[in-house]
Amino acid sequence: KQEVTQIPAALSVPEGENLVLNCSFTDSAIYNLQWFRQDPGKGLTSLLLIQSSQREQTSGRLNASLDKSSGRSTLYIAASQPGDSATYLCAVSSGANNLFFGTGTRLTVIP
Amino acid sequence: NAGVTQTPKFRILKIGQSMTLQCTQDMNHNYMYWYRQDPGMGLKLIYYSVGAGITDKGEVPNGYNVSRSTTEDFPLRLELAAPSQTSVYFCASSEHVGGRVGGQPQHFGDGTRLSIL
Numbered sequence: 001k002q003e004v005t006q007i008p009a010a011l012s013v014p015e016g017e018n019l020v021l022n023c024s025f026t027d028s029a030i031y032n033l034q035w036f037r038q039d040p041g042k043g044l045t046s047l048l049l050i051q052s053s054q055r056e057q058t059s060g061r062l063n064a065s066l067d068k069s070s071g072r073s074t075l076y077i078a079a080s081q082p083g084d085s086a087t088y089l090c091a092v093s094s095g096a097n098n099l100f101f102g103t104g105t106r107l108t109v110i111p
Numbered sequence: 112n113a114g115v116t117q118t119p120k121f122r123i124l125k126i127g128q129s130m131t132l133q134c135t136q137d138m139n140h141n142y143m144y145w146y147r148q149d150p151g152m153g154l155k156l157i158y159y160s161v162g163a164g165i166t167d168k169g170e171v172p173n174g175y176n177v178s179r180s181t182t183e184d185f186p187l188r189l190e191l192a193a194p195s196q197t198s199v200y201f202c203a204s205s206e207h208v209g210g211r212v213g214g215q216p217q218h219f220g221d222g223t224r225l226s227i228l
Contacts, residue, residue: 004153043201043219098170101153
């Protein structure tokens, strides 16, 4: 069974810093990987989706990379802002009927 | 464009009661999903549907039922509520691409917070 791990569980950084969130998965036979943002009391918002044939995706200040063979993905956030404070989840599509989610990294950006 | 709408937002049930969590989407997506999120745990798939009239079990289906009579609606039913079903429930939808779950970004509702006492 696919296991998805996110480290660290929580992270605090001062505003303006660049930061990296990590995601690892145990089964490299994935279709794609998604990064989501979850604000308190809210649902998930899809940030980036990387297909298994791709190495990275970019959207604004966000860049996600995928190394399928090693079972790793990173989410890079440039010039962090207080509005980036949220929980970030990664999920891998592995098989015909499931997304497997990590438990998330809770990010706090301090003004 | 409301996206995915879930009702109710909060609910408290007694053990053994039943209820239906409502989910509707206005994006004409074929794929719809129900997840539960427990504290400190990742989301787990309960049921999913690839189109009207078609549903299938996910990772944790026991104690739940679903139906999909229209493209827009995907209700989740709890028949005999148990304390283990206390959780936050999320409904999501996505476009159908290549028959693979996760081929397109999933759009989530804001969740239903359910407590069973």
